[in-house]
Amino acid sequence: MDNYKIADSFSLLAKLMDIHGENSFKSKSYASAAFAIENLTVQLADISPEKISSLKGIGASSAQKISELLEFGQIKILDELIKKTPPGVLEMLNIKGIGPKKIHTIWKEMEIESVGELLYACKENRLKLYKGFGEKTQQNVIDTIEFYFKNKGSHLYAQVALVAPHMKSFIETIFPKKQVSVTGNFKRQMEVIDELEFLIEAGEKDIENSMVNVEGFTLKEKNETGFIFSTSVGVDVKLYWAGTENFTEKLILTSSSDSFNEAFTSFIKDPIKNAADEQAYFDTAGIMFIPAPLRHEAGVLDRAKNGQVPSLIRPEDIKGIIHCHSNWSDGSNTIEQMAGAAMDRGLEYLVLSDHSKSAFYAQGLTEERIREQHLYIDELNEKLKPFKIFKSIESDILNDGNLDYSNEVLATFDLVIASVHSNLKMTEEKAMMRLLKAIENPYTTILGHMTGRLLLSRPGYPVDHIKIIDACAANQVVIELNAHPNRLDIDWRHIGYALEKNVLISIDPDSHHTDGLDDTMYGVLTAQKAMVTKQHNLSSFNLDEFENYISNRKKLKNI
Ligand SMILES: [Zn+2]
Numbered sequence: 001m002d003n004y005k006i007a008d009s010f011s012l013l014a015k016l017m018d019i020h021g022e023n024s025f026k027s028k029s030y031a032s033a034a035f036a037i038e039n040l041t042v043q044l045a046d047i048s049p050e051k052i053s054s055l056k057g058i059g060a061s062s063a064q065k066i067s068e069l070l071e072f073g074q075i076k077i078l079d080e081l082i083k084k085t086p087p088g089v090l091e092m093l094n095i096k097g098i099g100p101k102k103i104h105t106i107w108k109e110m111e112i113e114s115v116g117e118l119l120y121a122c123k124e125n126r127l128k129l130y131k132g133f134g135e136k137t138q139q140n141v142i143d144t145i146e147f148y149f150k151n152k153g154s155h156l157y158a159q160v161a162l163v164a165p166h167m168k169s170f171i172e173t174i175f176p177k178k179q180v181s182v183t184g185n186f187k188r189q190m191e192v193i194d195e196l197e198f199l200i201e202a203g204e205k206d207i208e209n210s211m212v213n214v215e216g217f218t219l220k221e222k223n224e225t226g227f228i229f230s231t232s233v234g235v236d237v238k239l240y241w242a243g244t245e246n247f248t249e250k251l252i253l254t255s256s257s258d259s260f261n262e263a264f265t266s267f268i269k270d271p272i273k274n275a276a277d278e279q280a281y282f283d284t285a286g287i288m289f290i291p292a293p294l295r296h297e298a299g300v301l302d303r304a305k306n307g308q309v310p311s312l313i314r315p316e317d318i319k320g321i322i323h324c325h326s327n328w329s330d331g332s333n334t335i336e337q338m339a340g341a342a343m344d345r346g347l348e349y350l351v352l353s354d355h356s357k358s359a360f361y362a363q364g365l366t367e368e369r370i371r372e373q374h375l376y377i378d379e380l381n382e383k384l385k386p387f388k389i390f391k392s393i394e395s396d397i398l399n400d401g402n403l404d405y406s407n408e409v410l411a412t413f414d415l416v417i418a419s420v421h422s423n424l425k426m427t428e429e430k431a432m433m434r435l436l437k438a439i440e441n442p443y444t445t446i447l448g449h450m451t452g453r454l455l456l457s458r459p460g461y462p463v464d465h466i467k468i469i470d471a472c473a474a475n476q477v478v479i480e481l482n483a484h485p486n487r488l489d490i491d492w493r494h495i496g497y498a499l500e501k502n503v504l505i506s507i508d509p510d511s512h513h514t515d516g517l518d519d520t521m522y523g524v525l526t527a528q529k530a531m532v533t534k535q536h537n538l539s540s541f542n543l544d545e546f547e548n549y550i551s552n553r554k555k556l557k558n559i
């Protein structure tokens with residue numbers, strides 16, 4: 001073992017002690033030992049233990065640990081500390097700009113245990129509220145984490161969506177006059193993407209030869225269907241080859257899941273050549289068109305055979321913004337700016353739902369602030385007519401399942417979104433108790449981000465989707481499809497059952513700034529995968545329909 005390896009162990013030991021909030025005198029002595037070891041001119045492995053403790057900058061305790069390391073290959077207390085640290089917290093050490101002491105605060109005070117969760121907290125402006133974390137640190141952390149993620153394998157759909165059109169144009173310049181189509185998981189609108197896939201009207205050899213020496217592309221793998229490249233933009237790219245006559249067929253097959261593929265090919269039997277486009281292909285096959293986002297499960301084929309594939313919801317079917325935050329709680333913009341941005345997008349209303357009082361980290365609203373906000377919204381509504389701002393709140397679902405205010409206060413809102421933000425680490429039993437109690441509360445109109453998951457960084461708390469959906473059906477509660485690209489929660493795989501039970505979905509951006517309103521689109525793309533139509537979605541109701549819906553519901557609930 002060389003000195004660098006030994007120094008690394010000491011440096012990690014010092015950092016972990018700080019992360020765990022242990023004696024800082026000790027951690028400092030290990031940090032300075034690490035520094036001293038790195039600068040030694042002799043290799044520690046070559047000298048006797050007695051000599052080690054006499055070296056400058058290395059105390060008795062460090063010397064003993066060096067011997068331990070040289071003899072057993074590990075330091076016991078370092079090993080124990082590693083075991084006691086969640087992997088996501090260890091991973092934070094890779095983020096430049098946040099030292100171990102800050103990680104201690106992030107982990108122990110903010111209860112954040114992964115890098116992705118940390119990024120999300122920064123974007124919600126939560127970091128800067130803690131001592132030692134200013135606006136500038138927060139921005140640095142965002143930049144560093146985004147860079148870090150870019151260099152790891154998986155990406156959110158929204159991140160890949162930014163790259164995809166440019167990548168397509170670039171590939172088209174390499175294969176001029178040939179068809180190039182985006183395909184694979186991206187075409188199928190999956191929430192997480194590992195490779196950005198393209199189908200190219202070119203032969204295997206042609207692709208191989210054309211891609212040699214293309215700057216920014218490094219061949220990672222070649223298999224029987226295509227080539228996978230790592231690229232300088234951070235997303236791996238897969239290229240499939242296809243001939244002219246089977247291009248459309250390959251486009252359909254490469255954009256399908258394995259199980260859909262299998263069922264579809266056995267239905268088609270003989271290949272269909274020279275189909276002008278995907279629609280023409282399905283026409284020739286004699287079944288209704290199945291759009292790419294639905295090419296997931298074999299069951300959709302039966303619907304297509306019976307002509308029962310519904311018209312999927314489209315981004316232009318959104319009529320209002322439900323669920324957004326202003327600078328009254330943790331948003332970046334004023335209420336008027338949020339409303340203006342919604343009007344600019346041609347929308348008819350905005351449901352303002354700032355955080356409730358228990359969400360202290362997000363400056364949740366006290367009863368007094370709610371009264372003030374409602375008066376202000378009345379004023380704005382006079383000014384902005386016929387556009388309308390609805391009075392709402394994103395009420396925390398408290399630990400015992402209660403909402404965050406008395407019924408008198410809850411009654412002053414047009415509608416209430418109930419969400420879990422605290423004590424996310426819980427058993428299914430506990431989660432179900434909290435959620436079911438909130439759903440049964442007559443004031444709960446919408447159940448917000450059902451599992452609290454953050455894609456690529458935090459799994460949701462465990463829930464029984466069937467029971468929750470049944471409860472929402474019984475209590476006329478709408479289920480949010482939170483459209484933030486990190487959340488997309490409720491998972492689209494469970495929406496089918498909600499629709500079966502006539503539960504409304506609400507595609508909500510949960511935006512904390514004006515640009516965030518556009519996230520609604522990611523919710524729409526995800527909803528398409530679950531065959532959601534505009535009739536199933538609350539935010540597709542126009543102003544009149546929406547007003548009727550909430551007033552009828554209040555009557556029904558006698559509130
Ligand atoms: Zn929330």
Ligand SMILES: [Zn+2]
Nearest residue numbers: 323325394510
């Ligand atoms: Zn929210």
